[in-house]
Amino acid sequence: MTQTPTPTPTAASAQGGPPSLGDGSSNGLVRRSSLTQNTLPSWLWIALLGGSIVLGAALSALLGFNLASFFIFTAAIYILSSYIVTRTRVNRRRATDGLWTNLVYLAFLIALMPLVSVIWSVASVGIPGLLAPGFMASDMQGITGLVDQASQTEGAPVLGGIAHALIGSLLITLAATAISVPIGLLTSIYLVEYARGGLLSRAITFFVDVMTGIPSIVAGLFAGAAMAWFLSVFSGVTGLLTTQRSTLGITAAIALSVLMVPVVVRTTEEMLRVVPNELREASYALGVRKWRTILKVVLPTAISGIASGVTLAIARVIGETAPILVTAGFVVNTNWNLFQGWMTALPVYIFRQFQNPTSPNFSDPSEQRAWAAALVLILIVMGLNLFARLIATLFAPKQTGR
Amino acid sequence: MSKRVDAVDLNVYYGDFLAVEGINISIDARAVTAFIGPSGCGKTTFLRSLNRMHEVLPGARVKGQLLLDGEDIYDPGVDPVTVRTQVGMVFQRPNPFPTMTIRENVLAGYKLNGARLSKSQSEEIVETSLRSANLWNEVKDRLDRPGSGLSGGQQQRLCIARTIAVKPDVILMDEPCSALDPISTLAIEDLIGELQQDYTVIIVTHNMQQAARVSQKTAFFNIAGTGKPGKLIEYNDTTAIFNTPQEKSTEDYVSGRFG
Numbered sequence: 001m002t003q004t005p006t007p008t009p010t011a012a013s014a015q016g017g018p019p020s021l022g023d024g025s026s027n028g029l030v031r032r033s034s035l036t037q038n039t040l041p042s043w044l045w046i047a048l049l050g051g052s053i054v055l056g057a058a059l060s061a062l063l064g065f066n067l068a069s070f071f072i073f074t075a076a077i078y079i080l081s082s083y084i085v086t087r088t089r090v091n092r093r094r095a096t097d098g099l100w101t102n103l104v105y106l107a108f109l110i111a112l113m114p115l116v117s118v119i120w121s122v123a124s125v126g127i128p129g130l131l132a133p134g135f136m137a138s139d140m141q142g143i144t145g146l147v148d149q150a151s152q153t154e155g156a157p158v159l160g161g162i163a164h165a166l167i168g169s170l171l172i173t174l175a176a177t178a179i180s181v182p183i184g185l186l187t188s189i190y191l192v193e194y195a196r197g198g199l200l201s202r203a204i205t206f207f208v209d210v211m212t213g214i215p216s217i218v219a220g221l222f223a224g225a226a227m228a229w230f231l232s233v234f235s236g237v238t239g240l241l242t243t244q245r246s247t248l249g250i251t252a253a254i255a256l257s258v259l260m261v262p263v264v265v266r267t268t269e270e271m272l273r274v275v276p277n278e279l280r281e282a283s284y285a286l287g288v289r290k291w292r293t294i295l296k297v298v299l300p301t302a303i304s305g306i307a308s309g310v311t312l313a314i315a316r317v318i319g320e321t322a323p324i325l326v327t328a329g330f331v332v333n334t335n336w337n338l339f340q341g342w343m344t345a346l347p348v349y350i351f352r353q354f355q356n357p358t359s360p361n362f363s364d365p366s367e368q369r370a371w372a373a374a375l376v377l378i379l380i381v382m383g384l385n386l387f388a389r390l391i392a393t394l395f396a397p398k399q400t401g402r
Numbered sequence: 403m404s405k406r407v408d409a410v411d412l413n414v415y416y417g418d419f420l421a422v423e424g425i426n427i428s429i430d431a432r433a434v435t436a437f438i439g440p441s442g443c444g445k446t447t448f449l450r451s452l453n454r455m456h457e458v459l460p461g462a463r464v465k466g467q468l469l470l471d472g473e474d475i476y477d478p479g480v481d482p483v484t485v486r487t488q489v490g491m492v493f494q495r496p497n498p499f500p501t502m503t504i505r506e507n508v509l510a511g512y513k514l515n516g517a518r519l520s521k522s523q524s525e526e527i528v529e530t531s532l533r534s535a536n537l538w539n540e541v542k543d544r545l546d547r548p549g550s551g552l553s554g555g556q557q558q559r560l561c562i563a564r565t566i567a568v569k570p571d572v573i574l575m576d577e578p579c580s581a582l583d584p585i586s587t588l589a590i591e592d593l594i595g596e597l598q599q600d601y602t603v604i605i606v607t608h609n610m611q612q613a614a615r616v617s618q619k620t621a622f623f624n625i626a627g628t629g630k631p632g633k634l635i636e637y638n639d640t641t642a643i644f645n646t647p648q649e650k651s652t653e654d655y656v657s658g659r660f661g
Binding site: 293300 | 453455458460461483484486487488490491493495497498499500501510511513514515516548550561564565568
């Protein structure tokens with residue numbers, strides 16, 4: 001076996017990069033293919049990461065240990081050390097590649113941090129309240145400041161629950177969905193299937209974009225004012241409902257649907273546009289009318305995307321506080337009727353429990369209930385997101401199955 | 403069950419752009435007619451105007467007469483949907499409905515129109531259509547699987563089965579083999595040969611050998627230059643077009659001197 005006195009040119013130098021620096025030692029024993037380069041052992045990154053964690057912990061301990069500085073030091077040391085090692089042991093291109101890969105992972109971790117932090121803090125504070133007896137099943141009727149005072153000072157169980165708020169949120173969101181899905185769906189069908197780029201379609205697209213940016217409190221004020229105006233005109237013309245107030249569950253649903261419609265239009269439009277034109281033409285060529293083509297070919301092909309888009313829109317509005325507070329108010333008892341009386345939604349419940357504790361001087365039970373309700377709200381939103389993914393996979397057109 | 407097609411001074415437009423000009427052609431029933439010509443010469447445009455698919459595109463319109471057994475399909479009182487039930491179409495790329503099974507794809511022409519079929523009727527339609535499309539033996543055990551799981555050639559034959567299931571009078575084919583391998587192409591060409599016994603088949607192809615193999619008559623389209631309308635240059639028996647063309651440009655094209 002011949003050995004060259006100088007380092008053999010490797011692929012790195014053939015590519016125009018600098019010859020690897022550490023070649024001499026590893027190169028002698030076995031003849032290597034001219035295409036292979038120095039590779040780092042696969043366990044090296046774990047070792048580097050372990051070293052970085054230890055070093056980061058030590059450095060951060062010098063400054064008085066806290067999680068943030070520990071994380072920053074660890075990340076910096078790991079990224080720097082792996083760059084230097086790769087640069088000296090392999091080549092510059094690999095080192096740059098690794099550097100950017102690490103930076104991308106770091107960005108992902110930073111982006112994930114708030115989510116994990118929120119879930120962690122809400123879960124750790126909220127679980128005791130969630131486990132309190134009757135929390136999901138009872139409302140706040142009969143829960144007075146004295147009851148809360150007894151809970152805080154004498155250790156009596158925390159009473160009261162979110163049943164009324166859950167029912168309120170559910171009914172209001174369902175009604176908002178029932179209002180906005182037909183409007184949004186039909187609008188996007190018009191935009192994709194019927195509009196031919198005319199003035200009307202461009203105006204609709206523009207105003208949908210504008211609607212996306214409406215602050216939610218404005219939507220609430222609009223719905224409240226619209227309902228008040230409608231009721232006054234209605235009672236003036238017919239003489240009925242003269243005592244009806246505009247603070248109703250349905251008013252909140254209208255406010256939420258103002259927020260939902262643009263989201264539904266946008267997602268549905270996107271989904272309808274990706275349905276291949278060939279399918280429409282195939283249907284037309286069979287002598288199928290346009291509306292039947294849309295109903296039986298286009299919509300079924302896009303249904304998974306539409307359904308998951310609608311679910312995400314629901315998840316988006318179920319956490320709204322301000323528009324529901326100004327349109328539906330808040331009550332302590334369960335109200336099943338969207339068209340009569342005030343209603344509480346879960347976010348409004350959380351807001352009220354924090355802002356105006358049931359017992360102003362003994363607010364611990366109220367805060368416990370608020371945190372537990374927040375946990376329930378997060379769980380609902382996460383559940384809706386999972387549900388959306390489930391729908392997307394279940395309804396997706398069957399691509400395989402040979 | 404099969405009708406003849408005659409075009410009289412037919413002009414086809416995209417908006418203000420005249421895409422095809424002055425077509426006069428008589429297409430025989432129960433025969434295969436091939437349209438050949440260089441890209442962009444208006445073959446497909448003219449083909450799509452034969453079942454009023456052309457006007458699906460915004461701004462597209464047609465002037466002149468197009469007679470299906472003597473009846474003008476562009477008469478103002480004619481519903482394009484009625485025309486399309488009589489003139490079926492097979493597209494360049496196989497396009498089975500992805501949400502439907504093989505069986506549903508064959509029955510699509512009925513199901514999408516809301517027709518009610520008894521179980522025995524639909525079984526019979528599925529079997530006869532798939533048999534006519536030479537696909538029955540390959541798919542009879544998996545009729546309830548998605549149509550998109552088939553190979554490209556099988557998908558194209560499924561699309562042909564879907565087209566003949568609604569019993570049209572004329573079948574238009576827009577380069578039906580251009581996305582397929584030679585074996586699948588052979589299967590489709592054999593199928594075209596069988597279809598001409600019952601249907602008027604009009605096929606657009608870029609493959610001159612294919613035109614020579616499958617068609618009795620051939621129409622050669624050409625274009626004077628970009629931006630100019632496409633025209634029908636020569637229309638004759640296929641053997642005459644390929645062996646004794648009357649026009650210089652036809653001869654140049656079929657002998658491979660341009661295009």
